[in-house]
Amino acid sequence: MHNKNNPLSPHLQIYRWQISSLLSITHRIVGVINAIIISFICLWVLYLLLGENSYKVLNIFLNSFFGKFLSLAFCWTFSFQILNEIRHLAWDFGLGFDLKISKITGVLVFFGSFVLTIIFYFIGKNFI
Amino acid sequence: MVKFNLPQNSKIEVGKYYKDQTNSKNIKKIHIYRWDPSNNENPRVDTFEVDLDNCGPKVLDILFKIKNEIDPSLTFRRSCAHGVCGSCAMNIDGVNTLACIKSHMDINGDLNIYPLPHLKVVKDLIGDLTTLYKQYESIQPWLKINQTGQEKTELKQSQKDREKLDGYYECILCACCSTSCPSYWWNGDKYLGPAVLLQAYRWINDSRDGEKQERLKKVADELKLYRCHTIMNCTNSCPKGLNPAKAIGSIKKMLATS
Numbered sequence: 001m002h003n004k005n006n007p008l009s010p011h012l013q014i015y016r017w018q019i020s021s022l023l024s025i026t027h028r029i030v031g032v033i034n035a036i037i038i039s040f041i042c043l044w045v046l047y048l049l050l051g052e053n054s055y056k057v058l059n060i061f062l063n064s065f066f067g068k069f070l071s072l073a074f075c076w077t078f079s080f081q082i083l084n085e086i087r088h089l090a091w092d093f094g095l096g097f098d099l100k101i102s103k104i105t106g107v108l109v110f111f112g113s114f115v116l117t118i119i120f121y122f123i124g125k126n127f128i
Numbered sequence: 129m130v131k132f133n134l135p136q137n138s139k140i141e142v143g144k145y146y147k148d149q150t151n152s153k154n155i156k157k158i159h160i161y162r163w164d165p166s167n168n169e170n171p172r173v174d175t176f177e178v179d180l181d182n183c184g185p186k187v188l189d190i191l192f193k194i195k196n197e198i199d200p201s202l203t204f205r206r207s208c209a210h211g212v213c214g215s216c217a218m219n220i221d222g223v224n225t226l227a228c229i230k231s232h233m234d235i236n237g238d239l240n241i242y243p244l245p246h247l248k249v250v251k252d253l254i255g256d257l258t259t260l261y262k263q264y265e266s267i268q269p270w271l272k273i274n275q276t277g278q279e280k281t282e283l284k285q286s287q288k289d290r291e292k293l294d295g296y297y298e299c300i301l302c303a304c305c306s307t308s309c310p311s312y313w314w315n316g317d318k319y320l321g322p323a324v325l326l327q328a329y330r331w332i333n334d335s336r337d338g339e340k341q342e343r344l345k346k347v348a349d350e351l352k353l354y355r356c357h358t359i360m361n362c363t364n365s366c367p368k369g370l371n372p373a374k375a376i377g378s379i380k381k382m383l384a385t386s
Contacts, residue, residue, distance in 0.1 A: 007138035007163055007171050009219075009255055011245035011313050016222025020360035021310070091358050094381045097374035099363050
């Protein structure tokens with residue numbers, strides 16, 4: 001019966017996205033982005049160390065529209081990662097596996113990440 | 129291996145269109161995945177117009193209606209029709225479930241029916257579950273205990289210990305959960321998958337079993353167990369309302385604390 005020519009049934013193409021699976025893939029992608037971002041942040045800190053001239057370059061870049069967008073985006077990726085990681089930590093303790101609870105925590109993580117980003121933004125504004 | 133696209137021989141083509149012959153006003157379009165092993169064609173999606181006025185409430189009723197009245201070559205597995213045997217597991221409206229207990233009334237618009245995802249198709253809606261059954265065998269799903277067979281007393285289990293199996297013994301091995309899991313799609317040959325791990329937990333958790341530690345040790349493997357990233361597609365799809373994600377989490381917790 002085993003025939004190598006048997007087709008593979010469709011998977012990603014047809015499977016409906018769930019809140020849980022969407023958050024899971026976002027968590028992965030955001031994790032990769034964050035790893036890259038950390039190297040950027042190290043670079044920026046180095047710029048600060050190098051004195052006024054290099055500080056100005058960084059300042060101009062971060063004050064541009066793209067720079068602002070990037071900073072805010074980073075705030076979101078870190079917020080999301082932290083909140084979802086807390087969710088994962090609870091799972092490791094055996095808590096929150098219930099379908100309803102996991103959906104609620106999932107939605108909380110999603111909206112919470114935006115709230116946290118806004119809070120970050122305001123903290124940043126006050127310092128200026 | 130992660131492969132997002134379907135192989136060349138699995139690309140889905142547009143199939144036949146079966147127009148309604150009854151002049152009914154209550155028509156639903158049903159798109160069904162078809163593949164016939166007797167010719168060398170690619171799989172296709174056929175569309176059937178079904179008269180819902182003369183049809184039972186479940187998706188399985190639709191499939192029977194099509195097989196009886198429109199196209200007798202439509203192939204699918206079914207047996208009990210009451211959500212007990214797990215034969216009619218398939219992907220309905222994007223989520224794996226049992227056709228016999230899924231109501232088509234809940235689904236607005238056209239209805240899509242595919243076989244369970246990421247399996248070798250045997251014919252139409254039938255997927256090849258050989259690997260899953262082999263994996264099930266590998267966890268030795270039977271009571272293991274040192275007995276000679278000469279004992280005169282029965283092996284007792286308290287009510288409390290019995291309750292620990294609630295939510296796990298009900299599994300009917302329909303494979304809805306395993307085939308909904310992206311990790312199982314990419315690593316199905318090595319990762320055991322939610323269905324088999326839930327069963328593994330059921331035996332680890334059985335107070336009468338004598339080889340709890342050996343069972344745990346056997347399943348504690350980077351690929352067999354830890355490919356679970358708590359995506360929770362399994363729990364979302366289980367037609368019996370069980371929670372494989374929790375069972376896997378419990379095994380991980382046991383391993384971390386023992």
